[in-house]
Amino acid sequence: MPRRTPVLLWTIVRKEIVANLLSYKFFIAILLTTLLLFTSFFVLYKDYKGRLADYELVRAKPGEPIAVLPPNPLSIFAKGLDEAMTRSFEISRIGIDVFAGQKSGNIIFAFFPTPDFVYIVKVVLSLVALLFGFDQVSREKESGVLRLMMSNSVSRTKILAGKWLGNFLSLSVPFLLVTILGFVLINLDPLVRFSTSSAARFFLLVLTAIIYIALFLSLGIFVSALTRRAASSLVILLLIWAVTVFVVPNLGTLLARQMVDVPSVKALSEKQDQVWTREVLQMEIERRAKNDRGTGDIVKKHFNVINLELNQMEEDYRNRFDRLVRLSKNINRLSPAASFVYATTELTGTGIGEESHLKENVLRYKDSVLSNLERGEKQAPSFTYRYRSVGQVLSQGGLFDLAWLIFFNILFFAMGYVAFVRYDVR
Amino acid sequence: MLGTLIKKEILNNVFSFRFVVIFALLLVVVPVTIFILTNDYVKKVDEYSSRQNGIENYLKNYAHFNRIGPITTPSQPPIPFYSLVRGISSDVNMDKFDDDPLPVMFPLLDLVFIVGILLSLAALIFSYDAVCGEKEDGTLKLMMSNRLARSKIILGKIIGGTLTLLIPFTLSLGLGLFVILLNSRVGWEGTDWVTLALVLFGAVIYILLFLVIGVLISASHHSSSASIMTSLFVWVLLVLVVPNLSPYLAALISPAPSQIKMEREVSRLSDVERDNLGRKLEAERLAELVKKYPVLAERFSEAEAKARVEKDPAFREAYQARTREIQAAWDEANRIQGKKANDLQDEFRRNVGAQTRLSRDLSMISPLVDFTYLATDLTSTGTMNLGHFRRLSDDIWGPAYDQYVRGRIAALQKQNPAVDWWNTPVDVSDMPRFQYKEEALPARVKGTLWPFAILMIMNLIVFSAAYISFVKYDVR
Numbered sequence: 051m052p053r054r055t056p057v058l059l060w061t062i063v064r065k066e067i068v069a070n071l072l073s074y075k076f077f078i079a080i081l082l083t084t085l086l087l088f089t090s091f092f093v094l095y096k097d098y099k100g101r102l103a104d105y106e107l108v109r110a111k112p113g114e115p116i117a118v119l120p121p122n123p124l125s126i127f128a129k130g131l132d133e134a135m136t137r138s139f140e141i142s143r144i145g146i147d148v149f150a151g152q153k154s155g156n157i158i159f160a161f162f163p164t165p166d167f168v169y170i171v172k173v174v175l176s177l178v179a180l181l182f183g184f185d186q187v188s189r190e191k192e193s194g195v196l197r198l199m200m201s202n203s204v205s206r207t208k209i210l211a212g213k214w215l216g217n218f219l220s221l222s223v224p225f226l227l228v229t230i231l232g233f234v235l236i237n238l239d240p241l242v243r244f245s246t247s248s249a250a251r252f253f254l255l256v257l258t259a260i261i262y263i264a265l266f267l268s269l270g271i272f273v274s275a276l277t278r279r280a281a282s283s284l285v286i287l288l289l290i291w292a293v294t295v296f297v298v299p300n301l302g303t304l305l306a307r308q309m310v311d312v313p314s315v316k317a318l319s320e321k322q323d324q325v326w327t328r329e330v331l332q333m334e335i336e337r338r339a340k341n342d343r344g345t346g347d348i349v350k351k352h353f354n355v356i357n358l359e360l361n362q363m364e365e366d367y368r369n370r371f372d373r374l375v376r377l378s379k380n381i382n383r384l385s386p387a388a389s390f391v392y393a394t395t396e397l398t399g400t401g402i403g404e405e406s407h408l409k410e411n412v413l414r415y416k417d418s419v420l421s422n423l424e425r426g427e428k429q430a431p432s433f434t435y436r437y438r439s440v441g442q443v444l445s446q447g448g449l450f451d452l453a454w455l456i457f458f459n460i461l462f463f464a465m466g467y468v469a470f471v472r473y474d475v476r
Numbered sequence: 477m478l479g480t481l482i483k484k485e486i487l488n489n490v491f492s493f494r495f496v497v498i499f500a501l502l503l504v505v506v507p508v509t510i511f512i513l514t515n516d517y518v519k520k521v522d523e524y525s526s527r528q529n530g531i532e533n534y535l536k537n538y539a540h541f542n543r544i545g546p547i548t549t550p551s552q553p554p555i556p557f558y559s560l561v562r563g564i565s566s567d568v569n570m571d572k573f574d575d576d577p578l579p580v581m582f583p584l585l586d587l588v589f590i591v592g593i594l595l596s597l598a599a600l601i602f603s604y605d606a607v608c609g610e611k612e613d614g615t616l617k618l619m620m621s622n623r624l625a626r627s628k629i630i631l632g633k634i635i636g637g638t639l640t641l642l643i644p645f646t647l648s649l650g651l652g653l654f655v656i657l658l659n660s661r662v663g664w665e666g667t668d669w670v671t672l673a674l675v676l677f678g679a680v681i682y683i684l685l686f687l688v689i690g691v692l693i694s695a696s697h698h699s700s701s702a703s704i705m706t707s708l709f710v711w712v713l714l715v716l717v718v719p720n721l722s723p724y725l726a727a728l729i730s731p732a733p734s735q736i737k738m739e740r741e742v743s744r745l746s747d748v749e750r751d752n753l754g755r756k757l758e759a760e761r762l763a764e765l766v767k768k769y770p771v772l773a774e775r776f777s778e779a780e781a782k783a784r785v786e787k788d789p790a791f792r793e794a795y796q797a798r799t800r801e802i803q804a805a806w807d808e809a810n811r812i813q814g815k816k817a818n819d820l821q822d823e824f825r826r827n828v829g830a831q832t833r834l835s836r837d838l839s840m841i842s843p844l845v846d847f848t849y850l851a852t853d854l855t856s857t858g859t860m861n862l863g864h865f866r867r868l869s870d871d872i873w874g875p876a877y878d879q880y881v882r883g884r885i886a887a888l889q890k891q892n893p894a895v896d897w898w899n900t901p902v903d904v905s906d907m908p909r910f911q912y913k914e915e916a917l918p919a920r921v922k923g924t925l926w927p928f929a930i931l932m933i934m935n936l937i938v939f940s941a942a943y944i945s946f947v948k949y950d951v952r
Contacts, residue, residue: 078705086717093724100727104734131577134570138736146573149736156732156828157859158723158835160564161848163583165720173716177708185701284704285494285601289501292594297505300585303578304512308519312576316551317527319572324534327543334899367574378578391581405577412573 059212066216079178080224086170091232094126094166101136102241108138115141115419115430117412122399123242124251127167130400139412141419144326144356146412168394171259172387173295175225176266180287182217183270185280187470192280196475210470218267222260229256251440254397258452262390265459272466275473298385306378312370318363325359375402386458393451399437403446411435478628485636489602498598499644505594509585510652514559518661524553535904541881542898548877550869550910555856556662557671562586563857588851591679592844596686596715599641603690604707605700606633607946612700616951630691630946637687642680667917674921675851681931682847688935692942695949715844722839730834732827738820745817754809761801769794843934846927853924856914860923864915876908
């Protein structure tokens with residue numbers, strides 16, 4: 051009788067990797083991932099270059115009261131709100147004129163979300179991870195392999211850990227290789243050239259992506275250990291996936307809108323136009339009555355009213371909008387896909403938080419331009435913007451989203467473990 | 477015989493696990509989505525009417541012709557179909573400082589999205605093992621041992637699959653429509669129901685297409701686990717990638733300058749360059765004029781000129797000629813530069829138009845896009861409605877409004893020429909108000925013939941391929 055030797059974890063990991071390498075599934079998954087990631091990198095890199103060229107046209111000359119940011123190089127990977135953030139904000143006495151600068155007139159862009167790295171990972175890589183996990187337990191049960199494996203002196207913990215690690219490696223290694231290769235290739239362009247801090251942010255972005263993918267792998271194994279047949283496991287997983295990735299985040303925002311009363315952008319701008327034209331009309335009438343031709347007190351009085359009312363409206367709008375953002379974030383976080391989008395866009399500086407931070411800065415800039423004008427200086431100060439540091443991003447919700455993703459990971463893995471331990475392998 | 481096959485497929489599907497799961501999902505997602513969208517629509521209606529009231533109040537008190545242009549600018553009212561289809565109606569207003577960037581991060585969920593993504597996925601889940609699954613079970617062999625044509629089997633599978641998929645879809649949609657009917661604030665008219673029927677017809681063709689794609693893939697594989705991988709691969713490409721990539725690819729193939737680049741160029745043409753040209757033309761014309769009126773060669777200030785014009789009739793004539801020439805020079809400069817700017821804008825519009833058309837054509841490779849276009853254009857929430865709205869506001873309402881303003885001003889000035897009527901509040905209760913009306917249904921249908929046709933053609937092609945592939949299939 052042969053002596054039973056305990057099976058090493060590494061043996062199982064290797065078995066899983068080899069099995070994957072030879073499978074059709076692996077071939078399809080890697081083909082899809084590579085194809086999509088490279089296409090996405092190329093297309094968004096071109097898009098970035100185009101926007102960079104436009105920025106050169108609109109960038110503020112010294113003394114101009116214009117706040118405009120160059121496009122963020124990391125928007126190649128996470129476009130987020132970068133297009134909104136790189137509009138040019140021109141300060142004038144009566145407010146901020148916005149030129150949706152680097153916007154194209156092509157309406158088809160409005161129909162579907164941008165196919166950036168974040169989108170590919172959020173939608174496609176999560177699906178691929180599920181495909182790696184969905185048949186881990188049920189398929190081996192169906193084929194009888196599981197029974198054979200269990201007849202050796204190997205603990206279920208080891209089998210599960212080996213499966214998880216083996217699949218995780220065969221999924222994440224090609225993904226990392228493609229991603230890093232893309233990053234390096236883009237970095238070759240002297241016009242892009244990521245700074246050290248950008249590279250660090252990119253590293254965090256990829257790390258978040260890995261955590262997100264791992265989560266779906268665990269989920270796949272968990273459901274696989276719940277079901278007797280791989281086919282049912284797949285059906286359940288595909289539907290869970292569709293709900294997490296598409297239904298919850300997209301419905302959540304709409305739901306939040308029902309609870310927070312935010313006027314539409316149209317309504318706000320109509321009200322602003324009304325205030326502004328009303329005051330100018332009254333100013334004209336008063337000036338005519340007093341035969342005042344200069345820019346006297348009347349003008350000042352009415353401009354003050356305009357500024358006061360518009361500022362109040364804007365502040366009110368922004369307060370309500372912030373509340374909407376907070377609520378919709380919390381609802382959407384039910385889905386790890388939303389947490390993933392929040393974490394990655396904030397880390398790369400293209401998220402909602404960064405956008406509102408930029409707006410605060412533009413408003414502060416407006417005040418300083420106006421006080422300069424007040425003092426009779428013709429030259430406006432120049433606008434400088436510092437993206438929030440990684441530390442700030444993490445403390446303002448980023449860490450929560452990361453922790454939330456890790457929590458889902460642990461939860462699914464633990465549930466998978468419990469389900470597997472109780473699994474009837476016959 | 478075909479009836480038996482279809483019945484077998486339906487029964488087989490209805491009692492399957494996937495049917496139950498998909499049914500449960502749709503039964504929750506569809507009514508909830510429609511419920512939320514309907515509430516949102518009602519909210520939009522309320523806001524729209526309060527906005528209109530605000531405008532009317534303003535007009536009552538402060539209407540004056542100099543500045544009411546921006547106040548009276550027409551805006552798109554919410555339409556009852558918003559409780560099912562949103563299209564590109566969500567307001568991401570990039571032109572204002574206080575914008576609403578949320579839709580950029582997470583697009584809205586509506587019926588088009590549910591059909592486009594969830595139901596196409598469900599169709600593949602139903603059909604990925606239609607052929608190879610039965611082969612694996614051995615039932616295909618048994619079936620073939622009867623006197624059964626392969627064409628009938630495959631037809632039975634496709635029809636049976638579509639009918640089964642329509643059960644959960646129709647029931648959940650019916651539940652959702654019930655929500656709409658119960659809500660007294662949503663007034664659907666006869667044409668709306670016809671539109672809905674057309675959209676649903678499109679949805680059926682779309683779902684059918686994915687079912688046939690699933691059968692084709694299933695008939696080209698011998699194991700269902702490989703078949704599902706290929707199906708998902710194709711699905712991801714058609715539904716999640718091609719639509720999103722196509723505008724970017726179109727921008728690479730047919731580049732168009734950005735809006736800002738064009739605007740900068742136009743402002744340069746009509747600003748610095750016009751001034752230079754104007755000065756040059758003025759100098760040329762004045763040099764010509766000096767030959768005729770040598771007096772003009774002298775240097776004089778504006779005040780001196782005024783004084784001399786009073787005294788010296790000859791100088792007055794020369795000075796008037798000079799004023800005329802200067803005016804003519806600047807008019808010409810304005811005309812030349814204006815034409816240049818116009819040409820540039822036209823070229824820009826042509827380029828953007830070409831790129832938009834190319835994106836549209838490229839994206840139509842994806843059935844999801846075809847369905848999206850046909851559903852949004854039928855329900856007046858797509859690109860066609862943007863054009864329709866522009867026609868209503870610029871070609872119909874705009875001229876009527878201009879005519880009204882001109883007529884009113886002329887009448888008022890006749891009454892009292894001393895008043896600056898442009899800056900005086902006037903009663904404008906008789907001003908023409910903007911009326912939005914959806915484009916007539918036949919025109920909308922005509923605009924969506926292409927996507928319909930493409931979906932049909934795709935169906936035919938994929939079906940023939942599936943048939944051929946099944947005929948050659950080794951059932952053992």
